[in-house]
Amino acid sequence: MTNDLVVHLARFGGALRARGVDVGVGDEMDAARALALVGLADREEVRRALRIAFKIRIRDWSAFDELFDRVWSASPRTDIARHRAAAMRTSGGGAPLNVSRAVEERETETRSMRGKDSVIGYSPDAVLRRKPFDECSDADLAAMERLLARMARTLATCRSRRLVPSRRRGVVDLRRSLRRAIDTGGELVSLAYRARATETPRLVVLCDTSGSMDRHARFLLAFVVALRRIARNTEVFVFNTSLTRVTPAIASGRIARTLQRLASGVPDWSAGTKIGESLSEFVSRHLDRFVTHKSIVIVVSDGLDRGDTTLVADAMRAIRSRARRVIWLNPLAGDPRYEPTARAMAAARPFIDRLLPAHDLASLEQVLPNLS
Amino acid sequence: MTPEIQSVYDGLERHGYIADPSIATAVFLSREMKKPLLVEGDAGGGKTELAKVLARLVDTELIRLQCYEGLDVNTAVYEWNYPRQILRARLAEHEGRSASEVEDLIFSRSYLLERPLLRAITRRESPAVLLIDEIDRADEGFEAFLLEVLSDFQVTIPELGTIHAEHVPYVVLTSNRSREIGDALRRRCLYLYIEHPTLEKEVRIIRAKVPGASERLASEVGRFLQALRKRHLAKTPGVAETIDWAQALVRLHHDRLDRDVVVETLGCILKDQQDVEAVGRSDIDALVASAETGGTRA
Numbered sequence: 001m002t003n004d005l006v007v008h009l010a011r012f013g014g015a016l017r018a019r020g021v022d023v024g025v026g027d028e029m030d031a032a033r034a035l036a037l038v039g040l041a042d043r044e045e046v047r048r049a050l051r052i053a054f055k056i057r058i059r060d061w062s063a064f065d066e067l068f069d070r071v072w073s074a075s076p077r078t079d080i081a082r083h084r085a086a087a088m089r090t091s092g093g094g095a096p097l098n099v100s101r102a103v104e105e106r107e108t109e110t111r112s113m114r115g116k117d118s119v120i121g122y123s124p125d126a127v128l129r130r131k132p133f134d135e136c137s138d139a140d141l142a143a144m145e146r147l148l149a150r151m152a153r154t155l156a157t158c159r160s161r162r163l164v165p166s167r168r169r170g171v172v173d174l175r176r177s178l179r180r181a182i183d184t185g186g187e188l189v190s191l192a193y194r195a196r197a198t199e200t201p202r203l204v205v206l207c208d209t210s211g212s213m214d215r216h217a218r219f220l221l222a223f224v225v226a227l228r229r230i231a232r233n234t235e236v237f238v239f240n241t242s243l244t245r246v247t248p249a250i251a252s253g254r255i256a257r258t259l260q261r262l263a264s265g266v267p268d269w270s271a272g273t274k275i276g277e278s279l280s281e282f283v284s285r286h287l288d289r290f291v292t293h294k295s296i297v298i299v300v301s302d303g304l305d306r307g308d309t310t311l312v313a314d315a316m317r318a319i320r321s322r323a324r325r326v327i328w329l330n331p332l333a334g335d336p337r338y339e340p341t342a343r344a345m346a347a348a349r350p351f352i353d354r355l356l357p358a359h360d361l362a363s364l365e366q367v368l369p370n371l372s
Numbered sequence: 373m374t375p376e377i378q379s380v381y382d383g384l385e386r387h388g389y390i391a392d393p394s395i396a397t398a399v400f401l402s403r404e405m406k407k408p409l410l411v412e413g414d415a416g417g418g419k420t421e422l423a424k425v426l427a428r429l430v431d432t433e434l435i436r437l438q439c440y441e442g443l444d445v446n447t448a449v450y451e452w453n454y455p456r457q458i459l460r461a462r463l464a465e466h467e468g469r470s471a472s473e474v475e476d477l478i479f480s481r482s483y484l485l486e487r488p489l490l491r492a493i494t495r496r497e498s499p500a501v502l503l504i505d506e507i508d509r510a511d512e513g514f515e516a517f518l519l520e521v522l523s524d525f526q527v528t529i530p531e532l533g534t535i536h537a538e539h540v541p542y543v544v545l546t547s548n549r550s551r552e553i554g555d556a557l558r559r560r561c562l563y564l565y566i567e568h569p570t571l572e573k574e575v576r577i578i579r580a581k582v583p584g585a586s587e588r589l590a591s592e593v594g595r596f597l598q599a600l601r602k603r604h605l606a607k608t609p610g611v612a613e614t615i616d617w618a619q620a621l622v623r624l625h626h627d628r629l630d631r632d633v634v635v636e637t638l639g640c641i642l643k644d645q646q647d648v649e650a651v652g653r654s655d656i657d658a659l660v661a662s663a664e665t666g667g668t669r670a
Contacts, residue, residue: 026559034401034562039374048397055563058412161442162511174454175446182461182475196442292551314604321606322550350646 005040006032013054015067021060027053046072059288132334132360134215141222144361148226151365163194170195201372202294203227203234204323206282208301210240210273216331216358220300223364225250227371235290239278245286275301275344276311283318296371297323300358302332303345312344316351327370328352334359376400380429389418389425390569390577398564399426408522408543410507410558413566415548416610422566423503423544430542433495436503437488439510445517449489449527457483479531493525493537501542508547512554519557569611571598581615584622592629593618596663600641603651609641616640629663631656 013028034053038045047068050056056064131140165173176192205224209217221238228234228250235247279299291297297319305312320326328348332338334357340349349355354370357363373381373393380403381396391399399422402409411419427434437448457478464474486494492502507515521527525537545561547553569577571594578590585593597614617640626633634656642648651659 022555024559030405030407030562033405037374037401037404038377038397042373045373045377045393045397048394049401052394052398052401052562052564055410055558055561057563058565061565161440162513163442163444175452178452178454178457178461181458182471182478187462188458288549289552294551317604317606 005035009035012050012067012071015071016054016064019063019067021056021063023054023056027055030054043072057288059284134359136219141219144219145222145226147361148223148364149229151226151361151368162197164197166193166195169193199294200231200233201296202292203231203298203371204290204295205234205236205298205300206243206279207236207238208240208273208275208299209238212273212302212304213300213331216302217300220329220331220358220364223358224300231371237282237286239273239275239282241274241277243278243281243285273301273305274307275303275305276307276309276315279315279319280311283315287318287322291319291322293322293324295323296325296327298327298329299348299352300329301344302330303328303340303342303348305342305344307344309343309347312347313351316348320351325353325370326351327354327356327367329356329358329367331357331359333357334363374400376404383429384422384425385580387425387428388580389421390573390580392569392573395422395564395566398562402544402562403542405562406540408545408561409564410545410547410553410561411564411566412547412549412553414568414608414610416612417566417568418611419546419566420503420505423501423505423546426542426544427501430499430501432498432542433500434503435488435492435495435500435541436505439504439506439508439514441509441511443510443514447487448514448517449487449521450529451485451487452479453483453485475531481532484529484532489521490527490535492541492543493521493527493539494535495541496538499539499541501544504543504545506548507545507557508550508553515554515557519560522557522560568601568608571595574598574611574614577611578614578618582618582622585618586627589621589627589629590618592663593621596629596634596659597641599659599662600651603655605642605647605650606644607642607647609643613641613643629660631660634660 009032010028013023013031016023031050031053034049035046038049040046047065050068050072051061051064054064136144163170163173165176170193173192173194177188177190180190180192181188205227207217207221207224209221217238221236224234224236228236235245236250237243237245237247316326328345330338330340330345333340333355338357340346340355356367356370358367373396377393377396377400380400381391381393384391384396384399398409398411401407411422413419423436424434460478460483461474464477469477484490488502492500504518507518510518522543525540526534528534543561545557574597575590575594578585578593579587582590593614597609597617601608617637620637620640621629621633624633624637631653635653638648638651638656642651
């Protein structure tokens with residue numbers, strides 16, 4: 001193989017990375033080996049071989065094809081200058097969010113999250129629990145943090161099918177039992193056991209932060225932040241007119257500070273909402289990576305949206321088919337007269353396992369048993 | 373196509389697997405570069421079948437490891453033969469052997485039960501085809517373990533030491549993408565995504581797999597499926613469903629599609645009640661029409 005080709009390949013790899021397609025040096029080496037084995041004159045054969053050797057996932061195929069078409073002509077040698085220009089163009093695309101910088105801000109405040117008493121419901125907490133979010137002041141938020149943290153700790157864990165050594169529970173572990181038996185001349189005096197491992201649930205939260213949700217969003221996000229302290233795998237996305245992954249921004253620290261950081265890092269916070277577009281974006285960009293058959297997906301939204309409802313239905317169907325459970329938290333559902341008739345809500349309804357109210361702390365408490 | 377890739381393509385077809393250039397290229401590269409092949413794609417797309425046919429093509433044994441949640445080393449790699457070990461330990465006790473002698477005795481190769489992974493690397497005759505099916509169902513922990521086996525092709529058994537591969541097997545891993553396969557494992561492999569077939573390929577598959585199907589039936593079924601896959605379905609039918617359906621139609625002596633036939637046999641291709649409802653009666657008429665007229669309307 002010529003050196004030119006290797007250089008060209010490395011640049012192609014760089015262009016892929018610049019577009020957010022995850023390829024490493026090892027993949028480039030595989031690609032080089034593959035190109036030595038196929039016919040370089042056949043452009044489509046080169047394309048197929050590179051797709052296989054670079055291990056391009058299907059969600060990245062369009063980006064791959066576009067870059068391939070742009071930089072990989074039939075004779076790669078003449079093409080390097082054009083390719084360089086292409087790489088420059090692609091690396092500028094997509095303004096990065098400033099949330100990542102926000103994460104680096106130091107949290108100096110001490111944590112006040114470790115309340116000792118574990119029973120919820122004493123006054124004045126009882127009042128706070130029933131206080132609708134849209135009547136809460138900023139001062140209430142601090143008190144609520146404490147309650148939320150305590151609530152989240154009751155979050156049950158679920159059992160895995162994987163077996164781990166255990167003391168007196170589960171099935172007999174013959175291998176370990178036999179090791180012990182050697183010391184007693186092959187007599188199984190005491191048995192060793194294995195039992196199913198426990199796992200905290202995997203949560204994926206999609207929270208609506210549009211205008212109609214503004215009064216609720218900060219409290220619901222506070223709930224999510226509290227959950228995340230227990231279920232560390234929790235992934236959080238917020239959406240209004242577009243979708244933003246905010247998991248990196250939710251570092252440990254005071255909830256109010258985190259929310260502030262979120263608000264400054266997300267475009268169009270408390271603007272209008274496009275539920276269908278946002279959910280579709282989640283499906284096409286994040287579903288494969290973040291949702292498995294063990295995941296519980298929680299959508300937090302009032303479902304008030306004038307957009308295309310078929311988008312909502314398609315996206316919810318896709319999510320439903322992949323996740324273990326889909327829960328929709330709706331602040332409006334606290335009203336006993338509430339019917340899920342908002343158009344987006346009605347479109348999503350067939351794909352929701354539980355539609356639950358989320359207008360005060362007491363209602364959030366009812367959410368917890370559904371999360372394991 | 374490069375002649376070597378063409379010959380893989382033809383070889384697969386000879387053994388009843390209608391490939392496409394991507395599939396042939398992937399199999400060829402995986403063999404030449406001695407790297408495992410990770411195959412993803414929707415259910416019923418022929419991922420598992422590819423490994424089976426590959427074993428016939430290179431004329432070797434197919435060793436299959438079916439993954440599931442909770443799959444552990446005991447099932448995947450090896451297990452000790454506990455009843456025999458216990459008996460031997462009791463016997464050794466009567467012979468008055470020391471504990472360490474007993475240990476050496478019962479943790480030896482003859483008390484070892486080989487499971488698929490160990491079997492694949494200890495096969496003497498020639499490299500086997502190792503099919504690790506539905507890897508996405510196993511735990512992530514198992515995936516990490518697999519990584520180790522697939523990079524060095526050796527297995528370490530604490531009581532025995534390290535067992536090296538006699539031959540490096542051809543490895544095919546399949547995934548239905550119920551969860552994303554970790555980057556580390558994907559990097560260790562070559563990667564093939566099998567798409568739904570084109571009309572031309574699908575008709576050839578039907579002709580190859582359902583010999584009783586006429587040219588006309590095969591092309592109508594093919595066009596119907598092509599049009600159906602453009603609908604929003606919870607479970608888009610794959611090639612496996614196409615073959616089932618064509619077989620059913622042949623058994624029922626239908627030589628062409630019409631509305632009644634389709635309604636009667638729709639269960640072969642749509643396996644989700646919501647989908648059956650979504651593809652209503654009027655839609656079936658449109659689909660049948662597009663199957664007849666040559667698929668210009670879909």
